[in-house]
Amino acid sequence: MQSITREIERKLKEIEEKENVTVIMAVESGSRAWGFASKDSDYDVRFLYVRSREDYLKLQPPRDVIEWQLDEVLDINGWDIRKALVLLYKSNPTLFEWCNSPIVYRTSRKFDDFRALALRYFSPKAALYHYWSTAYGVKKNFLQGETVRMKKYLYALRPLLACRWIIDKNLPPPILFDTLVKEELPEPLIREVDALLQKKKEGMETSMIARVPALQEYIESSLEEIRLAAGDSVSDSPVWDELDAYFLGLFE
Structure with missing residues (x-):
């Protein structure tokens, strides 16, 4: 280093x-x-x-x-x-x-x-729309098949967790993914995400894996929840x- x-x-x-x-x-x-x-x-x-x-x-x-x-x-x-x-x-x-x-x-x-x-x-509103759009793009373009590229789950989850941080705290989200996971990801999903992180760090980020139903469901439900929250948020001038x-x- x-x-x-x-x-x-x-x-x-x-x-x-x-x-x-x-x-x-x-x-x-x-x-x-x-x-x-x-x-x-x-x-x-x-x-x-x-x-x-x-x-x-x-x-x-x-x-x-x-x-x-x-x-x-x-x-x-x-x-x-x-x-x-x-x-x-x-x-x-x-x-x-x-x-x-x-x-x-x-x-x-x-x-x-x-x-x-x-x-x-x-601006929480601007940030919510930015991160929501990022997650939506990953889901739409990379998480549709029966098998998906492993790292794309991480690239969808990070902006969604950033959105949840903004909604909860009204502050810019932290950069470290671990912090977002600990603060915002539901406990039952942490083991799934930890396994993906370990594989990516080992150099397996291009690997194709079977869809993970629990993560798919979380991503899809979060997109809808955050879309509604972004629409309700107030933007200062x-x-x-x-x-x-x-x-x-x-x-x-």
Whole structure:
């Protein structure tokens, strides 16, 4: 782990030098952050960066994303802080996942301030629809046959449990799957899920297995319950003022 961490830090410095940006945070996203990576899972590194004041004043500003590397080991890309703030106004769930990632490669005071600001823009309604849509897509596309790809159960369950967390606590869900399982999954299903997790961690994530009736039923009933809950949830009207103040403060 130390060697890959050093390599990621080297890549971040390379990005800063070649793109003339400052990386204010970098975290792990995806299965490693969720806690159920397999032996051959790559490293999904996501970062936020700040450009110079002059770059933001150009009539043709640079792109607001940096896609740096994608291979069997590293998947590295990041967002401009201005893009991130615009998406935060819309309560983009991806940003909350990055803010809560348990694997942090780089942080800063500027990111600490961003994370504190983000909590004030969390919309349970937007998050519920996002996670519901993710789970529904997995169920529709991958969990219809008599045999299914094992890991797809995990990819359907995680967003559903995230929804239940939001409904129960009105807060952004934790990233670690184990935490969601312990807090939100009914006790009779935990053994089934633990068995799937163990197989995935052993590198059997592409294995096809027979449908698990108990999980199928839970997924289908949860989708309907959460759809109704999302429709009943209330969405606050956000304001731009604090986001503008944060952005301008980056250059003081």
